[in-house]
Amino acid sequence: MKKYFIDIFKAIWTVLIGMKITFKHLFVPAVTIQYPDVKLNLPERARNRLYVNMDDCIGCLQCSNACPVDCIEIETVKSLPTEDLGLTSKGTKKRLYVTKFTIDIAKCCYCGLCVPPCPTECIFMTDKYEFSEYNRRDLIYNFSTMTEQEIAEVKARAAEAEKEAAAKKAAPKPATATPTNPETKKSEN
Amino acid sequence: MEKFLVDIFGSEITAYIIIAIIPLIFIVPYALFAVWLERKVSAHMQDRLGPMYTGGWHGWAQTIADIIKLLQKEDIVPAAADKKLHLLAPYIVFIGSYAAFAAIPFSSEYIGSHLNLGIFYIIAVSSLVVVGLLMAGWSSNNKWSLFGAMRSAAQIVSYEIPTALSLLAVVMIAGTLNLQEINKMQSGWFWNWFIFSKFPFVFIAFLIYFVASLAEVNRTPFDIPEAESELVAGYHTEYTGMKFAMFFLAEYANMFAVSAIASAVFLGGWNSPFGDFMSGPIWGVFWFVAKGMFFIFVQMWLRWTLPRTRVDQLMYVSWKVLTPFAFFCIFAIGIWLML
Known part of the structure; x- marks a missing residue:
């Protein structure tokens, strides 16, 4: 019987304690931020969408x-020795036409492993993280600056x-090939 | 009020239809506001913000947008449902909760019906809600709905007893069941309210009434009929669009009805707490609605404080705690009145 009254008292008392806590929280400023209007600052080394600065890309395939x-x-086409593709910002000479440079950002796992190998530091992580699309194909980003026509021209020239060169x-070839032919040498021995 | 309206419209029928519609005109905006308030209160109690966009200032138009969306929704009736009952149930639930408003005095000049059996009528007619809920649960042909309806019926029927007994304690003091008369007896300063008379017995009766009324309107911590985590949504699982909105409206109407009875019976209803200060028929509406809204706020406050009880705990509270204490209060007040 004593426990019965103690239980009732405890029930009322603990409910009041709980109500006190929730009432206090009614006036605590909300921790929510109004996301699309207000955004949190990203950490310095946050990994988000990749970007390639094609002016600096030398087509070395290290990132891929x-x-x-x-x-x-990445697809590249060799340039002719007579052509000058210019220099990168670091002074490296560009020797390849980069005819195709696509990043399928839907596949990207944001590991950032492509960033350090780049000799010209042209591939890097940006601070953009809102790039949803209605179509999956729209997530394949094309970075190559060459037009279709230019690519066709370059390929034809190459x-x-x-x-x-083959000619x-x-x-x-026939003059030099016969004396060094290993088979003929073997048969002589 | 009746005479005034009859004078204006020249026919009694028009006047009475208007009197009957006035609570509805109050309930619909109130329900929209209360849903918004519930969302804001719950959000701020959890350090969130709640709706913020619709309508500009703190998302005030969110519930209006929601109800417009619900009106446009497809009305899906399950193939195996009992179609007639399925259609009828939400309206019966709403009628049950709306009928209670007939005997609630909103002001000294306005009451739907001058019933001498006011409290008795309210307790009786609000039981109609149980029929509607059972109907909804049964006709949906869904196990969650049926479970919710069964729990709801068991809960409402058992909690009607402490509700009625705690109100009886006040009825004994007042000597009448007419709510308008009960309110008139509490006029003057706030210490004339029944909650402070025969201290502490009426106060205990008030607590019993408040806890039991929480269970009657299926609010947390007694919301096991709707228990989202167990029963999807309880008896209205299979309802969509406007019928679902009807259940929602009935739930919020019920919340106000029980709060209104609490304020009318225990807290002086439309009486100003400060004697003649701000009193009168129009201020009466203000005080009445303000007291009602205060209890609604407390209901929300409790909802976001307490977890849900188990079914056996629920029955324990009703039969082993509230009912004996209500009997004790009646007994003590009876002896006090005799002495």
Whole structure:
């Protein structure tokens, strides 16, 4: 019987304690921020959307090799020795046309492994993290600055140059090939 | 009020229809406001902000937007449902809670019906809600709905006893069941309110009434009929669109009804707490609604403070605590009145 009254008293008392706590919190400033209007500052080394500064890219494929999910696709075309593609901001000479440089950001796992290998520091993480799309294909970002026409031209020129080089190589080939042929040497021995 | 309206419109029927509609005109905006308030109170008690966009200032138009959305929603009726009962249930629930407003005195000049059996009528007619809830649970042909309805019926029926007994304590002092008469007896300063008379027995009766009324309107900590984490939404799981809104409206109407009875019976109803200061028929409405809203705030406050009780705890509180204490109060007040 004693426990019965103690229980009732405790029930009322603890409810009052709880009500006191919730009433206090009614006047505590909310911790919520109004997100699209107010944004928290990102940490200094936050990893978000990748960006490639194509002016500095030398097409070395280091980033795409480093990528663990293979989301970076690069295609390059050799430039002719007569052409000058300019220098990067660090002074490295550019030798390759980068005809394709796409990053599938939907695949990207934001590990940041592509950033340190870059010799010209042209691929880096930005502070953009709001880039949802309605279509998955819209998440494949193309960074190459070349137009379709330019790419076709460059490819045609490169193919021509290759043909010429092949022709040059092919011409003296039969003369030098026969004496160094290992099979013929073997048979002699 | 009746005479005034009859004089204006020239026919009694029009006047009475207007009198009958006045509480509805109050309930709908009140429910919209109370839902918004509930969301804001809950948010701030959890250090959140709650709705902030719709309408500009602190999302005041959020519930208006919600109700417009609900009106446009498709009305889905389960294929295996008992269609007639399914259709009827939300309206019966709302009628049950709306009918209680007929005997609630909003002001010294306004009461829906001058019933001599006011409190008795309210207790009787609000039981109609149980029928509606059972109907909704049964007709939905869904196990969650049926569970919710069964729990709700068990809960409301058992908590009606302490509610009625605690009100009876005041009725014994007042000697009448007419709420308007009970309010008139409490006029003057706030120490004339019944809650302070025959101290502490009426105060205990008031506490019993408040706890039991929480259970009657299915509010936390006694919200096991709706228990989101167990029963999806209880008896209104299978309801959509306007019918769901009807349940919601009935729930909030019920909340005000029990708060209004608490304020009318225990806290002087439309009487100003400060004698003649700010008293009169129009200030009466203000005081009445203010007291009602205070209790609604306390209901919300409790909801965001306490966890849900178990079914056995619920029954324990009703039968082993509230009912004996209510009997004790009646007994003590009876002896006090005899002496």
